[in-house]
Amino acid sequence: MTDLLTGETLANGVTVEFCDKTNRYYGDYHRVCIEVSLIFDDGQRHVFQTLERMGVSSDDLDSVKSQVVTAFRQGTMTYMAGDQFPQKFLALLSQRKKTLLPGLR
Numbered sequence: 001m002t003d004l005l006t007g008e009t010l011a012n013g014v015t016v017e018f019c020d021k022t023n024r025y026y027g028d029y030h031r032v033c034i035e036v037s038l039i040f041d042d043g044q045r046h047v048f049q050t051l052e053r054m055g056v057s058s059d060d061l062d063s064v065k066s067q068v069v070t071a072f073r074q075g076t077m078t079y080m081a082g083d084q085f086p087q088k089f090l091a092l093l094s095q096r097k098k099t100l101l102p103g104l105r
Contacts, residue, residue, distance in 0.1 A: 010081045015039040030056045032064050
């Protein structure tokens with residue numbers, strides 16, 4: 001099951017979405033899984049990172065999800081808010097595609 005937890009648009013035009021992909025894996029233990037996606041001005045959507053926390057009980061799910069998103073916002077998201085981030089990220093993706101699929105240039 002995937003649900004949009006929250007999202008916001010940064011000053012540089014990049015929209016960051018946090019999608020919940022949490023699942024139960026044994027008894028009352030869950031794997032909290034938050035997929036961070038970036039949406040650019042031109043409509044391109046890319047999964048940036050998957051944030052995980054294992055062994056979370058049902059009683060703690062909402063709290064842990066909130067903690068994981070908050071930690072990402074306080075750390076990585078400050079880097080992503082920079083003016084040059086969209087160009088650098090898309091250039092990196094382009095370079096990776098050329099490296100992984102050299103015949104598709």
